[in-house]
Amino acid sequence: MYVVFNMSELSNKQIKERLQHLTTLSIALNDIKNIKFLLERILHTARTITNADGGTLYRVSSDKKYLEFDILINASLDLHFGGSREKSDKMRSIPLALDNGEPNLEAVVAYAANRKESVNIEHVYDTPIFNFSGMRRFDEVYDYHCQSLLAVPMLDHNSELVGVLQLVNSMDNSSGEIQAFSTTDQLFIEALSSQAAIAITNQELILQLEDLLESLVNLINIGIDEKSANTGRHCQQVPKLTMMLADAVQSMEEGPLKDFSMSANERHELWLAGMLHDCGKITTPVHVIEKATKLQTIFDRIDLIDARFEILGRDAEIRYLKQLAQDSISPQLTQELHLELESLRSDRDFLAHANIGCERMKDEDLDRVMSIASGTWVDYKGVTQAFLTDNEVENLQIRGGTLTGDERKIINNHISVTIRMLETLPWPAHLQDIPEYAGGHHERMDGKGYPRGLRGEDMSVQARIMAIADIFEALTARDRPYKTGKTLSESLFILGKFSLNGHIDPDLFRIFVGKKVYLQYAHKYMHGVQIDEVDESKIPGYLT
Structure with a gap:
């Protein structure tokens, strides 16, 4: 007009x-x-x-x-x-x-x-x-x-x-x-x-497509979170710590990583990779992700073993009472019952402790599991059964943690699934490195990681940064069903050992400590009881 x-x-x-x-x-x-x-x-x-x-x-x-x-x-x-x-x-x-x-x-x-x-x-x-x-x-x-x-x-x-x-x-x-x-x-x-x-x-x-992409990423993490609230939080925290360390590395004016830099697009790419680094866990069975004890499947089978101990104890008491009905009171018989019940309680306490998986099993502990397993009990049908099944023995003899070898393979397979999932997507040019960043956080500098056995020189700085973020978050997390969150000093000590044995990048680890990235993260996301005094001079691999 x-x-x-x-x-x-x-x-x-x-x-x-x-x-x-x-x-x-x-x-x-x-x-x-x-x-x-x-x-x-x-x-x-x-x-x-x-x-x-x-x-x-x-x-x-x-x-x-x-x-x-x-x-x-x-x-x-x-x-x-x-x-x-x-x-x-x-x-x-x-x-x-x-x-x-x-x-x-x-x-x-x-x-x-x-x-x-x-x-x-x-x-x-x-x-x-x-x-x-x-x-x-x-x-x-x-x-x-x-x-x-x-x-x-x-x-x-x-x-x-x-x-x-x-x-x-x-x-x-x-x-x-x-x-x-x-x-x-x-x-x-x-x-x-x-x-x-x-x-x-x-x-x-x-912008709408980028928002949609981030929403889809969050959708995947919501799905994982519904399976395991513990893993879901991990998916949210790792990208935050990853970006903190990336910023610290980018601020370096000297040293082997002084030339590292990222544009705004590259920062966004790294953030998305952090959000997606465990997306393969959406396929991991819940009972493996949430396995808090060695005998846990859908429920903790230690209760079944407790019931068997109850049955053995009750059988011992019945035998004792039958003997009393036939003979006069015998101090020796009473002593035998006491010793038998005490032995059952001891074995029961031992298996309950072993089931937690918080301490590494010694050889004598493994032998004791086999000794207990060799015993028998009579089920409700009157059939004599081995006191522990083969599967229960396998689980209770796990030397460290709560996962069997097969279950560990299932857990480790999540990263292979992550890579396959991410590599199937038609990433635009500015996001094409996401599969490599996300898929490399379980690789090691010495080539002993998984799934591809890459060495440090085969990985981008971003993938090596995410590896440190992934480990530190896992060490300090308080919401895992199988462990308590470690303190700052404990976590840095373990991470320092990893920097010395070829697990993580030692240059990145020194920046992680020197730039106080660990403290920045701790004050934002860790519980106060975990934030103890850190003597950096005693951290392995930091001043060497």
Whole structure:
């Protein structure tokens, strides 16, 4: 809609200059990734093309009910709100509909938005069909006079409204007087607005896809968390610690890692890799992830063994009472019963302790399990059974931890599954290293890790960083079903040993300690009782 327009034409030179501005903007729109800078560049180019004193850019709200103020620039008033600078609370959103539900055709930008038509006005306050109360308040506050105005809807490739670009007070190049926006001005701004709308839409689609990707990552972690709240927290904490250590490494000005650096995209890539580093655990059976004791499956089978001890004790007492019924009271018989019950209690306590898996089993402990297993008990059918089944013996003879060899393979397989899952995805160029970062956190510097047996030189710095974050979080975590969280000094001692035996990168470990990354993480995420005094001079591998 042309309310009023000026038919004065531009020289060929001026048209050529404007075409050059449009071309330059078209190229820039593909390169600018920050939406705030993008909007700023759009408004700046629009003002330059039309020699407008001021301009405002509005975008449609997510609920399609408002035009939300994004940026205002006015040269003569030296004002710049929004974009790369702070917004002003004086610049309010404009409703696209009235209280009665009818389209808002009173505000000029809402008119342009609802009708999807340009509005070109030579003398603002001589035009009675629009409500310019907001513009009048602006003029009063800043002692300004809005005279000419051009409002152009920004429509994307589907003719969907993205926003409205409003320009005020076109200035004559020669006299500096305010003039109306010409027909050529309007055509150029309509072309610019169309380009800008498509660029904004593309940027928003990219951001939406990135949000969708992160949401899918969180969806996977929610699935893991539902299986195991312990593992779920681990998936959230490892990326946080990974980024802390990465930042510390990037700050180094000397040493073997002084040249390490990451762009914003590379940081995002590492963060996502951290979030996905254990995604393969979604396939790991719950009873293996949550195995808190050696005999635990769906339930802890130590209760079955307790019941057998109860039966053996009861059988011993029954034999004793039967003997008493036949013979007189015998001190020797009473002593034998006492010794037998005491032996049963001792064996029962031993197996209960062994079942926890908190201490490494000695050879004599393994022999004692076999000795107990060689005993027998009579089940409810009267059938004599071995006191411990082969599976119970296998589990109770685990030297350290709670997992059997087969269960350890199942747990370790999660990283192979993680790699397979991640390598099947069509990652864009700026995220293509995620499978390597996430899939390398169980590899070792000496090549004895899994699943690929890579050596330190075969792994990226990012993968080696994540390996340290993964181990430290696991050591300090208090929510594991099979252990308590270690203190800072205990965790650093173990990690230091790992730096010496070829498990983790010693250079990264020294940065981890020297830059106090461990303390930064501890104060944010560890329980106070775990944060003890650390004597860094006693940490293995740190000062060597």
